[in-house]
Amino acid sequence: MRMMSKLTTIGALAATTVLLAGCEIGPKSSEQTGYRGTGIVQINDRSNATAPGEVPPPPYELPPSSGETAGQAYENVNVLAHVSKEEFDYTMAAITQWIVPADAPAAEAGCNYCHVPENLADDSKYTKVVARRMIQMTQSINQNYSDHVKQTGVTCYTCHRGNAVPKYVWTDPKPGDGRLMGNKRGQNTPVEAVGYTSLPVDTYAKYMRTQSGAARVISKTIHPTTANRSSIKDTEGNYAIMMHLSQSLGVNCTYCHNSRSFAQWEQSSPQRSLAWYGLQMVKNTNEEYIHPLASVFPANRLGPQGDPYKTNCATCHQQQRKPLGGAQMAKDYPALLTLPGAGSAVPSGPMMQTPGAAAPVAAAAGN
CATH class of the missing domain: 1.10.468.10 (Photosynthetic Reaction Center, subunit C, domain 2)
Structure with missing residues (x-):
């Protein structure tokens, strides 16, 4: 009986080993991320880590301003009309590098992805209309959400990573068909x-x-309430x-x-x-x-x-605690850091107080 018991135990251990072989049992590292003694610890699987991604360098060194604004130098410039012509060209070159897909057809490559090549002031391409609003969105995030992005900020590349449509996006799901048994x-x-x-x-x-x-x-109580x-x-x-x-x-x-x-x-x-x-x-x-x-x-x-x-x-x-590993990319693109005529920033509440329904939320940015 004892021999049988030992064999059974050995068999069970062997089976367990085989089962665990499919689990993530490699080396782990732990990192304290909260107050000591609270058990707030991040467990990292070093063998299954996601690379933060490469940060593209600026397209070229931003030249000094000649004194002429983009609005003065070009026709139909709206969102970035206030920046210098040099900074506008520099920002457009960077955005092209960040957004235009590598496999885009020749007719949509480079500046042509948003612009009509015969008339860059033309607004007939939807991509140009969208790009304007996305630039405003980026400016709003950097100006009004420092409680989240801190001094790191964001650029178009933070989301797009060289894709016309960012890799991780969502739309509203299709509803059920309404049938009692099929919904x-x-x-x-x-x-x-x-x-x-x-x-x-x-x-x-x-x-x-x-x-x-x-x-x-x-709930904050042990009994049902209308709250x-x-x-x-x-x-x-x-x-x-x-x-x-x-x-x-x-x-x-x-x-x-x-x-x-x-x-x-x-x-x-x-x-x-x-x-x-x-x-x-x-x-x-x-x-x-x-x-x-x-x-x-x-x-x-x-x-x-x-x-x-x-x-x-x-x-x-994209599986990183800080996008792009926390690389401070936005500082190289000053045109994306604030909205023109910078309005009131979103007020910050005490970091450790409970954010409730009345907590500050971002006001809509004007055009």
Whole structure:
């Protein structure tokens, strides 16, 4: 019996070893990201790390200004009319390098992607109309969202990485067909947005467009109250958006949360507040800048619901805690740092106070 027991134990250990061989059991490193003793630790799988991506150098050294503005030198310059002609040319050269796809047909290569070659002032190409608004969006992010982007800032390359359409974008999902037995109620469809689980598929639409959607479902009392009407589906949606955040930044839950109390802001790491401001930034980006362009985009640039492709956390981060590894790229492109006539910046709240419904959100930037 003892021999049989030993053989059984050895067999079980061998089977366990075989099963674990398919798991991520390689070397790990841990990094304390929160207060000591709270268990807020980031576990890094060194064998499965994602490269931050290469940062392209400026197209050339920005020359000194001759005193002539872009608005004076060229026809029909709107968003960047206030910068010098030299800085305008420099910024346009960089944007061409960041956006135009490498495999674009000759008719759309280089400046021709946005401009009519016979008349650069012509606005007939939709890409030029969109590019203007995207430049304003970039200026707004750098000016009004320092609570998230800090001094690093963003450029067009942060999202596009040499692609006309950024790699990580989303559109509103197609609704169910309405039949009692065939309507999945927005769930149980294996889509990448929720890690191919049975969670709600409209996660981005719920949390990354309107200013009212808040990823908060935990009640503060043990008894039902009218203050919290969250359903099981709401809770599933909350979990789905947390999955998106984790995957987009390549981090685990304890990068932001204290596992002893996920809801308590005062026990969370500062990164949780940074993430909250980031969500407000994404909402404003989609609601004020991208979604209103639905009538400008052609049909092939719209989703099944007729809305344009919008941003989420992965659009910039791409599995990095800091986009492009935290490279301070924006400082080389001063025309993208502030809106013309810089308006009032979004006020900052105390970093570790609970951001609630009345927390500051970005005001729409004017043209």
